[in-house]
Amino acid sequence: MTDIMNAIKSAAIKINKAIKTEDTSKAESENSSGDVQVKLDIISDEIIENEFKKVSAIKEIVSEEKEDVTPMHENGDYLIAYDPLDGSSLIDVNLSVGSIFGIYKDEYSGPTIVAAAYVVYGPRVELVIARDVVELYRLDEEKNEFIFQKELSLGEKGKIVGPGGTQKEWYSYHKEMIDKFFADGYRLRYSGGMVPDLHQILLKGGGLFAYPGANDKPKGKLRKLFEVFPFAYVYNRAGGLAIDGKDDLLELGIDHIHDTTPCFFGSDYEIKRVLKTYAKVEK
Ligand code: AHM
Ligand code: MG
Numbered sequence: 158m159t160d161i162m163n164a165i166k167s168a169a170i171k172i173n174k175a176i177k178t179e180d181t182s183k184a185e186s187e188n189s190s191g192d193v194q195v196k197l198d199i200i201s202d203e204i205i206e207n208e209f210k211k212v213s214a215i216k217e218i219v220s221e222e223k224e225d226v227t228p229m230h231e232n233g234d235y236l237i238a239y240d241p242l243d244g245s246s247l248i249d250v251n252l253s254v255g256s257i258f259g260i261y262k263d264e265y266s267g268p269t270i271v272a273a274a275y276v277v278y279g280p281r282v283e284l285v286i287a288r289d290v291v292e293l294y295r296l297d298e299e300k301n302e303f304i305f306q307k308e309l310s311l312g313e314k315g316k317i318v319g320p321g322g323t324q325k326e327w328y329s330y331h332k333e334m335i336d337k338f339f340a341d342g343y344r345l346r347y348s349g350g351m352v353p354d355l356h357q358i359l360l361k362g363g364g365l366f367a368y369p370g371a372n373d374k375p376k377g378k379l380r381k382l383f384e385v386f387p388f389a390y391v392y393n394r395a396g397g398l399a400i401d402g403k404d405d406l407l408e409l410g411i412d413h414i415h416d417t418t419p420c421f422f423g424s425d426y427e428i429k430r431v432l433k434t435y436a437k438v439e440k
Contacts, residue, residue, distance in 0.1 A: 158260075158272060161215065161235065162286060164208040165258055166303050169276040169284060170296065171204045172242070172256060176278050181248045188222045190380065190415055195248055198222055201241035201256065209237065219265070219414055221383040226414070235271075236261040238382035238414075244350030253279035255352025259387035265414065266386075267407040273387035277356050285309065285356070287391040293360075311397035314426035315363025317346040319354040322378070326371040334434040338365065338427070351379065355388055355422060359395060363424035365431070369402070370419035377419040381411050385420045398428035402435035 216233035282296035294303040389399035389406035
């Protein structure tokens with residue numbers, strides 16, 4: 158596991174450099190989910206694959222940017238699913254983006270994830286690693302080294318909400334629930350990048366991030382393996398909760414590598430309110 162985390166650190170240092178120096182325009186291709194790729198999506202994917210190739214503990218990898226899995230080391234113990242550059246459509250407006258990693262054993266599913274990590278490329282580069290506990294590291298760009306800062310945990314309740322999706326398409330009960338949070342004094346904190354949005358809630362110690370199912374996307378947008386399960390693992394380990402509306406996200410399996418699911422991440426109080434709203438709804 159240490160070798161995997163070191164590979165993630167090396168990849169993050171290289172991706173950070175690429176973000177600062179490479180062309181930020183669109184590529185002429187789409188990924189497996191039909192999203193337009195930017196050139197940096199492809200560069201970041203290659204950087205990570207090259208770092209993971211060196212780690213014998215990795216049996217195979219699968220990227221949000223590729224259709225299928227890539228075998229690595231036959232005797233390796235771990236399967237890694239990753240999103241090399243999440244929120245890459247925010248690159249050209251200079252908002253924060255991130256890389257997300259889920260480390261699985263035996264198969265790709267909620268119950269088999271054994272560790273998760275993500276990197277935020279913002280004004281500072283930060284890395285969060287979740288195993289037994291959740292740890293925050295910050296990149297010292299002079300030493301090219303990630304320095305441990307502190308352990309992270311969520312409180313019982315927060316003050317901010319990040320409501321994803323297109324409001325016009327939300328189901329009425331979802332809109333009423335979000336409106337009620339704001340009526341109760343919650344403040345809107347939403348950049349359009351799940352990594353900085355979830356990072357903010359985690360560092361502030363609580364709140365709610367939602368990317369629901371809606372009329373245009375009944376199964377949501379965010380992908381189980383590359384985005385949802387890793388953050389569900391981080392939030393669980395930090396003492397928060399992560400659900401699809403009714404069930405714990407880490408109880409879910411997959412039918413296909415690129416499956417999506419509605420998802421809600423947050424502290425105890427806010428997620429209990431989501432559970433109450435969605436209890437009335439058929440799954
Ligand atoms: P990406 O992997 O193609 O970048 O998409 C994931 C991102 C998330 O970071 C964010 O929460 C979501 O897409 C926002 O999507 P939209 O603006 O389409 O609602
Ligand atoms: Mg993504």
